[in-house]
Amino acid sequence: MTTRPAHLTPSLILLVGLGGAAGTGARYALTSAVPPVDGGWPTATFVENLVGAFLLGLLLELLVRRGPESSGTRRLRLALGTGVLGGFTTFSTLAIEVERLGAAGHVGTGLAYGLVSVVLGFLAALLGVLAGARHHSWRAARLRLDPDVAGPVGPTAAGGVEEDAR
Template sequence: MTGLLLVAAGGAVGAAARFMLDGAVRTRSHGPFPWGTFTVNVLGSLAIGVVAGLVLFGGFEDGDVASWRLALATGLCGGFTTFSTAMVETVRLARSNRVRVALISTVGTLAATVVAVAAGIAVVGLLT
């Protein structure tokens, strides 16, 4: 039951933060590219990379690893990032004859999020 509460609390905070950041980015961006969703997915991937780095390099106390991972990685980062919205936006772009933007969005998001996770892990590795 504790795990469920940790995931729920982290997810609530992450989803609210995603809503706020996505909205702020959308109001400042122009054109068809989904910059808000791209931004939250890259930042969330960087954050989950940091959490993974802390787990890998021992930044958490052994007894706290599972709790921290549930609250931060599964809950907070899971609630913050949004693969499903990215895919809906890709389909929306493709259906409006913006296939090139749809492909750039999909490939760019996948590449940037993998790089962000690796960067998060690497930064923690350098600092520990």
């Protein structure tokens, strides 16, 4: 059986759209709460992009640790990753803000903002991946210590602990 591509599946398109609307609404709320200062660091966009990068790294690491992508995992990835976090983060606004800072004579601030955003965005995503891996290790250790914590994990005939593929 062939899986239909996400861009041709109406229910997945709807999930991405609803997630994108939620993410964009959250970005709008943060941008409204932290208005820009002329010639100053675009704090709202900076925070949105760093938080979004961290959460995307975390989300993708948690999903990949669950094993092969199921239809449910695919829906989560598309709704939360592509939709919510795609709507919440904004590379286009980052690019426009760098250009506007430069055009207004704040070239140093614009260059620093662009460079720091990219470098810290990468590090935020990496921290999200590391946090997801740490959570997975913590959960696996917890399951080994207390097999009754979650699902089909328990003692084996050989006296060891049988782990599921989560």
